[in-house]
Amino acid sequence: MIINHPLLGPRDAAEFVYLGDASLMNRPEWKGEEASDEQTEKTLDAYHDYLYIRENKAGEHKELWYHEQGDRSWLIVTRNTITHGISKVELARDIAVANQAKGESKK
Amino acid sequence: MRYSALRVIKEALTGHKGWEPVWRSPEPKKHYDVIIVGGGGHGLATAHYLANQYGINNVAVLEKGWIGGGNVGRNTTIIRSNYLLPENEPFYEYSMKLWEGLEQDTNYNSMVSQRGILNLYHSDGQRDAFVRRGNGMLMAGSDAEILDQDGVRELYPFLDFENARFPIKGGLLHKRGGTVRHDAVAWGYARGADSKGVDIIQNCEVTGFDIKDGVCTGVKTTKGDIGANKIAVCVAGSSSRVMAQAGMNLPIESQVLQAFVTEGLKPVLPGVVTFGAGHFYVSQSDKGGLVFGGDLDGYNSYAQRGNLPVVEDVCEGGIAIMPAIGRVKLLRSWGGIMDMSMDGSPFIDRTHIKGLYFNGGWCYGGFKATPASGMCYAHLLATDTPHEFAKGFKLDRFRRGGMIDEKGVGAQPNLH
Ligand SMILES: Cc1cc2nc3c(=O)[nH]c(=O)nc-3n(C[C@H](O)[C@H](O)[C@H](O)COP(=O)(O)OP(=O)(O)OC[C@H]3O[C@@H](n4cnc5c(N)ncnc54)[C@H](O)[C@@H]3O)c2cc1C
Secondary structure, X not given: OEEEEOOOEEEEHHHOEEEEEHHXXXXXXXXXXXXOHHHHHHHHHHHHHHHHOXXXXXXXXXXXXXXXXXXXXXXXXXXXXXXXXXXXEEEHHHHHHHHHHHHHHHO | OOOOHHHHHHHHHOOOOOOOOOOOOOOOOOEEEEEEXXXXXXXXXXXXXXXXXXXXXXXXXXXXXXXXXXXXXXXXXXXXXXXXXXXXXXXXXXXXXXXXXXXXXXXXXXXXXXXXXXXXXXXXXXXXXXXXXXXXXXXXXXXXXXXXXXHHHHHXXXXXXXXXXXXXOEEEEEOOOEEOOHHHHHHHHHHXXXXXXOEEEOOOOEXXXXXXXXXXXXXXXOOEEEEEEEEEEOOHHHHHHHHHOOOOOEOEEEEEEEEEEEEEOXXXXXXXXXXXXXXXXXXXXXXXXXXXXXXXXXXXXXOOOXXXXXXXXXXXXXXXXXXXXXXXXXXXXXXXXXXXXXXXXOEEEEOOOEOEEEEEOOXXXXXXOHHHHHHHHHHHHHHOOOOHHHOOOOOOHHHHOOOOOOOOOOOOHHHO
């Protein structure tokens, strides 16, 4: 597989380390100091799902790849798990910053 | 029809006209006591033991393709009982004991060959880890023997002992481990189940579940709706796809594992050998081909084929311990979809939906588990209580902190 790095151009996937589903970027909020038992249970459920449960889609899949043998950037690759065809590659940083900005504007 | 030496002679003398199909091809009934989704090794073993051990034979196995076309017919056929953790090793030892009696039980030649497995070690630390593992195996009633370099030389004199980077210092020998003719396992179990009245229905894909008020009462299939009291899903690499139809997400990622076979050679390799410094394992099939494999490709995949970096890595591993195979030609390679779980261990459990059961998460080690998986799943279906050797294989174990992580690498499926 060839990953078209947004900064470095086409690179062999063997240069990268695969982490998994891009939803791993969306870590849930930890419970507050004064959380009730109910809130604690909820937080633990959210963490359980975040850490262990995967949609594991057949088809288009957004996933995290780390360019360890290159510029050490994290990429979000949109790849079809049935054909291995890659349709989009983005810098994870750009997405994280954009998400943060969205979160800030909501507050 | 029972198979026997006498029968073979009789058929030989009468022009082989008396052989019958190994199983029937019935049309599905409207309703069964138990429907098993997936006609792989585990599904067929479950049906066999349900009918033969638990007296439940109003059972259908629904297979979307043909039986034996999934991982049960794609793996490198290694069976072993050399796990470490107390939730795993008694289960795999039980499986080994069932393998030892399989051919008598199913009256089918599955070519169970206990030719021994040797895990090589290359450093003192690795030796110590193998001593610990060997003790764990002995405690569960399995067999284990630590060999020093001379011991390994006696068995496999042609290995590259003086390799500059990874000299071979010795190995952990598990004599009862070995190989089994993989698709004969599927056929033998199919025959065993069919002979007791189980319907094996091929080209019948499950496309949905009938679930109402938290109770599952049947499945939708490409051959129409079929009702059942209990529905047992057992679809290995397709686990997430099938369970999504019941609205469930699982602690599983599907990834591709490749395997390779060379041209046929004269007998060179008496047992199974694994490299301890890279990932490579090899045995020789009865046809003479070297059958080998290594790491997962390492990313989510539902394509039953992998990529070239793994081909290179696996072949390098092979050359590192067996330089003699350098000129052997590779004949074929293929891939299968692994249901990689978050701790590398499987699930045999009920779901929160009444009547719906799940068996999966076998990673790349489910072939050896086939008999015990079938027996434990049949036990669960028949009694609604977990089998004593499958108590740890629960779906909620991550929430309770009950992970069974042999490698200790955490929730990273491509590292298990
Ligand atoms: C290359 C490779 C090497 C391996 N080597 C080893 C080894 O040496 N030792 C070992 O112990 N294990 C090994 N394994 C793992 C082992 O093969 C699997 O863990 C095991 O076979 C999985 O169980 P199964 O036989 O029931 O799966 P499968 O044979 O895959 O059965 C699942 C079945 O479900 C069917 N199915 C899927 N969706 C549906 C649907 N919607 N409706 C109906 N049917 C459906 C599929 O068609 C398939 O036939 C290897 C696997 C691979 C790919």
